[in-house]
Amino acid sequence: MSELAGPPVPGLAKLWTHDPVTAGPYRLVGRLGAGGQGVVYLGEDDAGDRVAVKMVNVDLSDPRARSQFVKEIAAARRVAPFCTAQVLFAEVDGERPYVVSEFIEGLTLHRHVRERGPVTGNALHRLAVGTVTALAAIHSAGVVHCDLKPDNVVLGQDGPRVIDFGIARALGNTETASSRVMGTTAYMAPERFRNDAIGPQCDVFAWAATIAFAAGGRPPFGSDSLFAVMHRVLHDPPDLPAMPPVLDELIRECLAKDPADRPTAERVLVRLLRQDGRVTEPLRRESLLEVGNETAGAPTPDQPLPQITPTTPPPGATQSQVPARPTVPTQARPAQPAHLPVQTQPAHLPATEPGVRAEEGGASLRSEAFDAWGISTALFLGSVGAAAGYVASSAVGPAAAVGAVAFVVVYLVRLLVATALGRRSDRG
Incomplete structure (x- = not known):
């Protein structure tokens, strides 16, 4: 292994005999890890700046394959740097394609749990916030990770970072039963085994399985034989360790x-941040990711989270402004989902107090009595009656009497009919 210019890196292994020693402007000084996609090396430039260099196992001689690979890596480079290791560039023209990304110093989540035990308390909460913040940033850029697992979460000094996003998609790796079973099967969503379309919801499933591993030291569907794990993922409920009620409920929903x-x-990020009072109102996506990044990167992960007084909604607040009720533990959860509010009457029907209906009836009668259209109609018909009486008798007195009677009759009949119809429509 070449001599390191900077401080030693835990877990760095020596280069093998046939490993490359350079990648573009970087000299490769050791192995960081290896998997089905390729080998990851630690690279350094002349100034001592470090990067992670992944030599990928893919044949890009086909122009269409090369174009797709470049397209996916370009999308990965657009991911906002919230709790992620940024993709810097990719080399596809050489004999061995490689991807260069930001180097995050720290143990992977998998190694941390194996060497130091499960993650608990506030450190677990910050781990959940950091990793799902990374997923939200990745998905907002139109990228799907496709291979989220404990080995692809690095516990850096400034919080957890998600690495290797987009590379599995770039390689066109569907991870079916016949392609790759390198320890990631237990973090794959059921639709992956059915060879369905890959989408962001696959990453959400993998996130939940990763957090469950962090909390209990084992995947929620086991880690024995491939087909046994596949069967559990497809048909069985997850076997989860003890977790805080809010996190337990979230993990079950995501699985x-x-x-x-x-x-x-x-x-998921919004619900986690509301738990500790960091978010009490709707935020823009960029602001939400910033809060998630700050929460995950707190410098003292084992200290209690700051106690923030819950915001009291002002009088007349809408339902969306009222803080959610405390989460019911899983074992005591009612049959109806907790996120569906129970309504005893339709929300659009206001409650009616005694006496309101009678007052409405009186108001309707008064409005009909002074309705201009009704009075005009009665006057018109009364005039018609007066004209008819004058033609019949050729005398003004009888004609006026006939017109007055016609006006009164028409006015009263119209008033009673309109009021009755209005009450019937109110009852309907």
């Missing part, structure tokens, strides 16, 4: 068999 039943990464 739903049907992708349509899982919340989005952004929605």
Whole structure:
């Protein structure tokens, strides 16, 4: 292994005999890890700046394959740097394609749990916030990670970082049973085994399985034989460790068999931040990601979270402004989903107090009595009656009497009919 210019890196292994020693402007000084997609090396430039260089196992001699690979990597480079290791560039013209990304110093989540035990308390909460913040940023750029797992979460000094996003998609790797089973099967969503379309909800499932591993030291569907794990993922409920009630409920929702039943990464982030009082009102996506990044990167992850006084909604606040009720623990959860409010009457029908109906009836009668159209109609018909009486008798007195009677009769009949119809429409 070449001599490091900077401080030593935990877990860095020596280069193998046939490993490359350079990649573009970087000299490769050791192995950071290896998997089905390729080998990851630690690279350094002349100034001592470090990067992660992934030599990928893919044949890009086909122009269409190369174009698709470049397209996916370009999308990955657009991901906002919230709790992620930024993709810097990719080299596709050489004999061995490689992707260069930001180097995050720290243990992977998988190694941390194996060496130091499960993550608990506020550190677990910040881990959940940081990783789902990364997913929300990745998805907002139109990218799907496709391979989220404990090995692709690095616990850096400034909080957890998600790495390797978009590379599995760039390689066109669907991770079916016949392609790749390198320890990631337990973090794959059920639709992956059915070879359905890959979407953001697959990442949400993998996020939940990753957090469950962090909390209990084991994947929620086991890690034994491939087909046994596949069967559990497809048909069995998850075996989860003890977690705080809010996180437990979220994890179970995200591990739903049907992708349509899982919340989005952004929605999961909002619910986690509301738990500790960091978010009490709707935020723009950029602001939400910033709050998630700050929460995950707190410098003292083992200290209690700051106690923030819950915001009291002002009088007349709408339902969306009222803080959510405390979450019911899973074992005591009612049959109806907790996120569906119970309504005893339709929301659009206001409550009616005693006496309101009678007052409305009186107001209707008064409005009809002074209705201009009704008075005009009665006057018109009364005039017609007076004209008819004058033609019949050729005398003004009888004609006026006939007109007056016609006016009164028409006016009263019209008033009674209009009021009755109005009351019937109110009852309907």
